[in-house]
Amino acid sequence: MSLKHDIEFTLNGVRKRATVRVDMSALDMLREVIGLSGTKYGCGEGECGACTILVDGMSLNSCLMFAADCHGREVVTIEGLAADAKADALRAAFVEHGAVQCGYCTPGMVMQASHLLATHPHADAEAIKRGIEGNLCRCTGYTKIVEAIAAASEATKPGARP
Amino acid sequence: MNVAEKTHFIQPDTLIGKRIHKMDAPEKASGKTRYIHDIDLPGQLYGKILRSARVHARIKSIDTAAARALPGVHAVITAADIVNQRPIGVAKDHLPLKTDKVRSLRDEVAAVAAESEQIALEALRLIKVEYEDLPILTDPAEAIKPGATLIHPEPHRPGGEDALKPCGPVAFTGKPDNIAMRFDYCHGDVAQAEAESDAVVEDTFKLHYVTHCCMGVSGMIADFDASGNLLMYSNTQVPFLHKREFAEYLNMDPARIRIIQPAIGGGFGSKLDIYPFEVICVFLARAAKRPVKLVFTREEEFVASPTRQPVLLTLRSGCKKDGSLTFRTVHTLHDNGAYTSWGATTPFVMMQTFSSLYRVPNCDYHTIAVYTNNPYAGSFRGYGNLQATFAVEAHMDKLAEAIGMDTLEFRLKNAQEQGEVTGQGMEFNSCGFKECLTTATERSDFRRKFAENVNNRNAPGPIKRGIGIASMLHVGGGAKIYPSDGCGTILKLDDFGQVTLITGASEIGQGSETVLSQLVCEELGLPMSALTVVNNDTAITPWDVGVHASRTTFIAGNSALGAARLAKAKVLAAAARKFECAAGDLDLRGGYVIKAASGEALIDLPRLMRNLHFQDKAELVMTTFYYEPPSMHQDKRYKGNVSAAYAWASQVVEVEVDTETGIVKMKKVTAAHDVGRVLNRLGIEGQIEGGIVMGQGYALTESLIIENGVTRNPNFRDYKLVTAPEIPEMDIAFIESMDGEGPQGAKGVGEAPAICVAAATANAIYNATGVRIYGLPFTPERVYRALHGKGEKLYLAPGKAT
Numbered sequence: 001m002s003l004k005h006d007i008e009f010t011l012n013g014v015r016k017r018a019t020v021r022v023d024m025s026a027l028d029m030l031r032e033v034i035g036l037s038g039t040k041y042g043c044g045e046g047e048c049g050a051c052t053i054l055v056d057g058m059s060l061n062s063c064l065m066f067a068a069d070c071h072g073r074e075v076v077t078i079e080g081l082a083a084d085a086k087a088d089a090l091r092a093a094f095v096e097h098g099a100v101q102c103g104y105c106t107p108g109m110v111m112q113a114s115h116l117l118a119t120h121p122h123a124d125a126e127a128i129k130r131g132i133e134g135n136l137c138r139c140t141g142y143t144k145i146v147e148a149i150a151a152a153s154e155a156t157k158p159g160a161r162p
Numbered sequence: 163m164n165v166a167e168k169t170h171f172i173q174p175d176t177l178i179g180k181r182i183h184k185m186d187a188p189e190k191a192s193g194k195t196r197y198i199h200d201i202d203l204p205g206q207l208y209g210k211i212l213r214s215a216r217v218h219a220r221i222k223s224i225d226t227a228a229a230r231a232l233p234g235v236h237a238v239i240t241a242a243d244i245v246n247q248r249p250i251g252v253a254k255d256h257l258p259l260k261t262d263k264v265r266s267l268r269d270e271v272a273a274v275a276a277e278s279e280q281i282a283l284e285a286l287r288l289i290k291v292e293y294e295d296l297p298i299l300t301d302p303a304e305a306i307k308p309g310a311t312l313i314h315p316e317p318h319r320p321g322g323e324d325a326l327k328p329c330g331p332v333a334f335t336g337k338p339d340n341i342a343m344r345f346d347y348c349h350g351d352v353a354q355a356e357a358e359s360d361a362v363v364e365d366t367f368k369l370h371y372v373t374h375c376c377m378g379v380s381g382m383i384a385d386f387d388a389s390g391n392l393l394m395y396s397n398t399q400v401p402f403l404h405k406r407e408f409a410e411y412l413n414m415d416p417a418r419i420r421i422i423q424p425a426i427g428g429g430f431g432s433k434l435d436i437y438p439f440e441v442i443c444v445f446l447a448r449a450a451k452r453p454v455k456l457v458f459t460r461e462e463e464f465v466a467s468p469t470r471q472p473v474l475l476t477l478r479s480g481c482k483k484d485g486s487l488t489f490r491t492v493h494t495l496h497d498n499g500a501y502t503s504w505g506a507t508t509p510f511v512m513m514q515t516f517s518s519l520y521r522v523p524n525c526d527y528h529t530i531a532v533y534t535n536n537p538y539a540g541s542f543r544g545y546g547n548l549q550a551t552f553a554v555e556a557h558m559d560k561l562a563e564a565i566g567m568d569t570l571e572f573r574l575k576n577a578q579e580q581g582e583v584t585g586q587g588m589e590f591n592s593c594g595f596k597e598c599l600t601t602a603t604e605r606s607d608f609r610r611k612f613a614e615n616v617n618n619r620n621a622p623g624p625i626k627r628g629i630g631i632a633s634m635l636h637v638g639g640g641a642k643i644y645p646s647d648g649c650g651t652i653l654k655l656d657d658f659g660q661v662t663l664i665t666g667a668s669e670i671g672q673g674s675e676t677v678l679s680q681l682v683c684e685e686l687g688l689p690m691s692a693l694t695v696v697n698n699d700t701a702i703t704p705w706d707v708g709v710h711a712s713r714t715t716f717i718a719g720n721s722a723l724g725a726a727r728l729a730k731a732k733v734l735a736a737a738a739r740k741f742e743c744a745a746g747d748l749d750l751r752g753g754y755v756i757k758a759a760s761g762e763a764l765i766d767l768p769r770l771m772r773n774l775h776f777q778d779k780a781e782l783v784m785t786t787f788y789y790e791p792p793s794m795h796q797d798k799r800y801k802g803n804v805s806a807a808y809a810w811a812s813q814v815v816e817v818e819v820d821t822e823t824g825i826v827k828m829k830k831v832t833a834a835h836d837v838g839r840v841l842n843r844l845g846i847e848g849q850i851e852g853g854i855v856m857g858q859g860y861a862l863t864e865s866l867i868i869e870n871g872v873t874r875n876p877n878f879r880d881y882k883l884v885t886a887p888e889i890p891e892m893d894i895a896f897i898e899s900m901d902g903e904g905p906q907g908a909k910g911v912g913e914a915p916a917i918c919v920a921a922a923t924a925n926a927i928y929n930a931t932g933v934r935i936y937g938l939p940f941t942p943e944r945v946y947r948a949l950h951g952k953g954e955k956l957y958l959a960p961g962k963a964t
Contacts, residue, residue, distance in 0.1 A: 037200035038193020040427075042377050043460040047878035050377060078193030095187040098844040101852065102671025103190030104377040104427030110191055129886040136878065138377050138428050139671055141855030142886040144848055 007071035012080025020067040027051045029067035030077060038078035038107045042136070049135030052108035052115075053077050059115035061134075078107035081114055090114055090152040097148035101139030109135050113149045117156065125150060171761040172752040177684045178906050181844035185676045185695065186425070186669070195425045198381040198395055199457055206383070207236050209446045209456035210282035211439060212272040212289050213466065214264035217300075217871030218311075218535045219293035221262055224272060228288035234281040237449035238289070240272045244445055248411045249333030250436050253342060253502035255314055257333050258411075258438035258445070264293070265313055265500035266535050267871055268466040270438045275446040275454045298535050300871050302474065302497040305340040305532040313340055313500055313533035332502075340533040342498040345509035347800045349517060349585030350524030355489035359480030361564035363557055368937040369473040369549040371866040372859070373464065374542055375883055378427015380467055381457035382440050384447035391418045392444065397426050399433040399670055400708030401700050403644070411441050423698040429670035430856075431541040432468060434710055435503045439466070464876030468540025469866055471505035472497045473549045477516075479557040485567045485575045489524035492516050492553075496531035498538065505539025506531040508546025510643070511636070513800060515550035518584035519635040520558070520576040525585060535871040541710065543853070547636055547917045548860060552938070555632035555921035559928065569612070570603050573633065578810075580899075587801040590808055592909070594836030594897035598812040599633065601895045606814040606832035615929045624822040628930025631814045632921035638838065638909035639807030639901070640791045641711035648790040649718040650704025651725040653682065655733070655783040657775055659753060659768035661688065663725075664696045666706025667718030672912055673845040674714045678722045680842055681905055685726035686733075687750035688767070704786070712910030715841065716807065717791060719905030724787030732783050736774050737764065792903065807901045807909045810836040813854070815890075815922035819930045824946025826927060828858050828890040831919065835894070838901040838909030846911060850894050853915025859884045861920035865939050 003022040010016065011034065020029050030039050030053070039062055042050030046061040053062045054076040081087040090113055093099070100106050109132060116123055116131035123131060128149045129142070137145065189195045226238045241247060241259040250256050260269050272289050276282035297311045304310055316336035329335065356362060383395035392414065398404045401421040409416035426433070443456040458466070478491040492513075498506050509529040517525045562572035578584070580593040603609065611629045619626060640647040652664040663682055669675045679693040686692075696702055706718065730750060737755040738745040741764055749756050754763040755770060765773075774781045791806035816830040831854050840846055863882040867874040875881045900907035920938055927945065928934045935948045 031200075036193075037196065040197075040377075041199060041379070043878050045460070045877060045879070048377065048460075082192040082194070091188070091191045094191040095183050098181070098183060098187075098848045100184055100187040100190045101673065101848060102377065102426060102428045103186065103195055104197060104671075106190050107193040110193075126887075129889075133885045133887050136375075136377065136883050136885065138375055138430070138856070138883070139852045140848055141851035141853070141892070142889050143851045143892060146886065 005068045007068055009070045009072060010074045012076055012083065022068055024067040025063050026053065026065040026067050026070055027062040029070070030062060036077055036079050040104055040107060042105070049112060050105050050108040052111040052135065054111060054115060057118070059112050078111055081110060087114055089155040090117065093148040093152040093155065097144050097151055099140060099145040099148035105135060105137045109137065109145055113152070116149065117153055121153060123153060170763050172754055172756055172763055173761060174751065177680045177690070179840050179843055182676060182680060182690060182842050183844060184673050185679060185690070197378050197427050198383065198397055198424045199378065201383060201395055201424055202455070203383060203385055203453040206453045206455050207275040207277060207450055208279045208282050209273060209275050209443050209454045210279065210286055211270050211442060212286045214260070214267060214269040214271050216264050216293050216295065217267055218296040218298045219264050220296060221260065221264060221271065222292040222294055225290040226272060229274060229285040232281065232285050232288060234277040235274060235285045236277070236452060237275040237446050238272065238285065239445055239449055243449065246413060248413070249331045250411055250438065250441060251502050252435070252504060252506060254331030255333050256438065256501035258441040266537060267873060268537060270442060273442045273446055275450040275452070298871055300534050300536050300868070302495050302532045302534055305534050306530060310340055312337070313535065341530055342502045342533050343506045343531040345513065345527070345529040347513045347517070347527040348525065350489070352489040352491050352524045352526045355524040356480055359488045360483040361561055362478065362480040363560045363564060364476065364478040365556065365936055366474065366476045367553045367556070369475065369552065370938050371469045371472045371537070371868055372864045373467065373469045373866050374428065374430045374432040375881070376428030376430065376432055379458040379460060379463045380439065381455070382443045383453060383455045384444040385453035386447055391420065394419070394421050394444070395424055396421050396440065397433050398423065399429050399668055399710060401668065402666065402705050403708055404436060405700055407436055411436070412444055421700045423668055426670045429709065430543045431545065431710065434541045434708065435468070437467070460878070461876045464866070464881065465873050468503055468505065469537055470542040471508045471539040471546060471549065475549060475553050477553040477557055479561060481561045481565060483565050485565060485572050487520055487522050487576045490516050490522050491526045492528065494529045496529055497536055498531040498533050499536045500533060501538045503538050504541035510800070512546040512550035514586060514588065515547055515554055515635060517586040518578065518588050519554060519633065521578060521582070522585065536868050537873065543856065544913045544917045547634060547913070548857070548920060551632060551634050551917050552921045552924065555918070556924055556934065559925050570599065570609060570631070573599055587803055588808065589803045591903065592807060592838060592899040592901040593810060594899040595633065595810040597897045598810050598834040598836055601834035601897060602812040602814045602832050603631065605893055605895060606816065606830070608814050612929055619930070619932050624820050626819045626821055626930035628817045628819060628926035628928070629814060630922045630925025630929055631812060632918035632925060633810070633812040634914060634917040636809050636914050636917060637711050637805035638716065638809030638911070639805045639903060640713040640717045640793060641805050642791070642793045642795050644707050646790060647707055647713070647717065647793060648788055649706040649721040650788045651721040651786065652704055653725040653729050653785045655729060655771055657768065657772050659692060659766070659771060660694065661686065661692055662694045662696060663722060664703055665718055665722060666704045667697060667714045668709045669697055670709050672714070672849065673842065674718060677715050677842050677845060678718055681719050681723050682726040685723060685730055688753055692753070704788070712809065712912040712914065715908055716904055716910050717789060719908065721787055721789035723905050724789055725785045728785035728787060729783050732785065733767070733770065737770055740770070740773065806903045807838065809909050809911060809914050811914050811918060813918040813922050815919060815926045817923060817926040817930060819927055819945065821931065821949055824942035824944070824949065826862060826940050826945055828862065828923065830891040830893065832893045833895065833915065834897055835911065835914060836897040836899050836909070837911045838904045839898045839907035840896050841906060841908050846896070847894060849911055850915040851892055854892055854919055855884050855889055857916040857919025858890065860916070861923040861938065862940050865941070
């Protein structure tokens with residue numbers, strides 16, 4: 001039997017307890033222990049960004065983080081963002097600007113974009129491209145993703161019309 | 163509700179050409195879409211496969227006792243456990259679980275179903291396999307030589323040569339040589355044409371391994387019900403063909419197989435064939451009597467899913483001084499890998515480009531696909547056309563230069579036109595090729611930049627600018643490969659004016675459900691919100707040949723349109739009876755039946771539907787339509803009008819080449835695509851942008867490195883996909899040639915944008931540096947070596963090696 005660990009953390013604004021194997025990744029915990037499947041497995045080694053989540057406001061690849069290290073942290077996944085009114089502009093922009101095709105990279109891309117806009121609210125196209133360079137997309141050629149993030153940035157500027 | 167009797171009028175509006183977002187995008191952007199990885203069935207077990215990790219070896223023994231004894235393991239299977247295992251694949255040379263031999267690194271030796279992935283992996287480690295290594299054959303040029311190691315040797319027959327040969331598929335009978343497939347095509351007389359040519363060029367091109375890299379890894383769930391019916395959750399792009407094929411491989415009645423397709427994390431052609439893991443997953447479910455889910459790791463995806471076809475290609479082309487092409491002779495050597503999948507059949511598409519992209523009066527084409535111990539190639543967006551176009555467009559530049567003609571002028575002189583019937587029998591009923599050429603070159607200022615770059619080749623400074631052009635021809639109205647190239651639609655209008663579109667066409671992320679809905683809404687005068695699409699269950703949806711050959715918008719579009727027209731006729735006939743007028747005077751618009759001439763609204767659709775339904779002679783509006791395109795099967799000589807329409811494109815690529823480092827930066831791509839007609843501007847832009855960047859990866863960064871049969875870079879760290887900061891500026895123009903057969907005039911576009919990029923990039927590098935590179939990708943090392951006179955040596959013409 002492999003070692004297990006009891007942890008307590010905040011997940012999408014709700015306090016959460018979980019028992020996890022010590023070798024389990026945060027990604028596997030989210031998907032298999034907690035049952036939130038919005039965070040995707042793409043490569044398991046931090047190269048594709050499909051599993052991007054926010055931990056204490058930082059974006060990271062949940063496949064590279066131990067589940068046990070979530071203890072005491074504040075974790076936000078795509079499901080948490082989906083329930084957040086402030087993130088509506090971002091999601092709506094992804095939809096309206098055609099930034100979604102097969103959609104498999106999309107949750108990670110949206111999480112990364114939300115982190116980017118939180119930390120660099122005035123990012124221009126070049127900065128947006130840099131901001132998502134760790135997130136691979138095989139369908140869109142990135143252009144529409146960059147446009148969507150730029151539009152969301154514009155829409156959430158103070159004084160912007162809803 | 164008191165419906166006001168006040169007269170109101172509805173203005174005409176259209177959905178065609180608008181920017182309409184994908185219907186499934188809100189779910190996908192919220193993380194709510196369930197891919198195969200996200201689906202779990204009650205009682206489900208997890209399947210894992212033990213692969214050979216040997217490139218070529220005899221299996222001496224397999225010991226599974228320890229694995230079977232591990233707690234939580236429900237089934238361990240090897241070939242010995244499967245009665246009457248049937249070979250899969252295009253040439254039926256591939257047993258899902260290997261019996262006596264492994265022929266490539268990826269080969270499946272055993273499989274486990276267990277209560278968790280962890281236990282399954284632990285069980286795999288407990289399986290002991292003894293191998294005896296065999297000579298490895300990884301060079302296709304060696305593989306065709308007499309005396310080469312045979313990958314599928316004929317089994318030893320007791321009784322000597324006179325004994326009866328075993329009959330049946332290659333997996334059982336073997337082959338006397340390593341030749342998996344041959345293709346020979348010809349029109350005209352190339353020898354005579356060469357004698358009459360003023361300029362002749364010949365080169366050998368080496369096209370490499372790349373792979374699909376779908377962001378969602380391969381996976382499958384198999385579940386038998388209590389009556390023995392099989393339900394598969396599958397990523398297939400061809401559910402109806404697979405239903406029949408699975409039945410054959412599993413020795414089942416096809417009627418007892420149902421395929422449900424959850425959302426797919428990328429297709430690009432990778433899911434057109436049945437692979438061993440899918441059959442093995444069913445074997446495991448059968449053995450364990452529980453549902454089994456089998457999902458790849460990313461490393462497994464790189465090692466054990468198909469590649470694009472690597473090709474060694476020798477092209478000889480000629481023209482006259484006046485610029486008219488005279489002939490092309492092509493010999494290609496396809497590295498088939500150890501087994502045969504669709505990659506071997508890419509000559510079907512390649513020969514079209516050689517014979518028919520430009521007007522070539524004489525063409526000779528030969529392919530030999532040979533078995534090696536390398537990974538095997540499948541179908542991949544473009545299907546051989548990237549490789550063929552790479553060679554053809556290099557020669558268009560070289561011939562133009564040889565006769566001193568402007569390279570654009572040379573292309574325009576030989577470009578196909580509407581009404582042309584090619585030597586291969588392709589009929590171009592709509593053709594915007596010349597407009598693609600002029601549009602792409604004018605928008606990119608091609609001529610000026612081309613001349614300027616040539617003049618600047620010897621200017622000081624390491625950075626050289628280059629501009630290059632390439633064009634493509636691809637099927638755009640389906641491809642009649644199977645007995646039918648059709649698609650069925652069932653359309654249902656309910657009491658609330660909602661429409662359910664049940665289509666055979668699969669959504670693989672490309673946006674087919676949105677564009678099909680658009681066509682139906684346009685016909686029925688409804689908003690997009692009135693549509694629900696059902697498209698992922700063989701027990702519900704009508705037959706379709708599958709998502710391939712850029713066919714869905716054209717074929718499934720015409721099918722949906724046909725069903726919508728029937729529904730409209732039925733609705734208008736009912737309204738005409740009610741309002742005592744001729745149906746021809748009525749129309750549907752904005753959710754109402756209107757007077758066609760004035761736009762005056764007569765009755766809203768839901769009310770009319772309820773009128774029809776709740777009366778003594780109750781009626782529902784449900785229609786069906788099957789569309790079969792007016793194309794034909796090719797004859798034995800590969801001649802015939804295989805598609806109902808053809809797509810055209812010209813792309814201009816601009817690069818910066820750093821001659822000191824060999825780094826090539828793609829700065830801009832100007833793309834002009836003859837798409838027939840733009841149906842959904844947002845969707846079609848997305849297809850083209852995504853295709854261009856996929857083409858950029860093929861040209862510059864992607865290479866699956868296979869050394870002695872071993873995949874050296876099975877991860878995204880070493881297999882370099884293009885990332886956001888590297889994408890070029892893209893200027894996309896649509897040529898609307900309004901195809902007479904296409905739905906609202908549209909033609910297929912899915913594969914087109916990926917096809918020309920590498921070819922145009924090669925021409926741009928030449929324009930920048932005066933050095934032509936014949937192999938891909940244009941990595942800094944390859945470019946540096948070419949620029950500094952240390953280029954790799956290529957093989958002789960493969961056709962001559964026999």
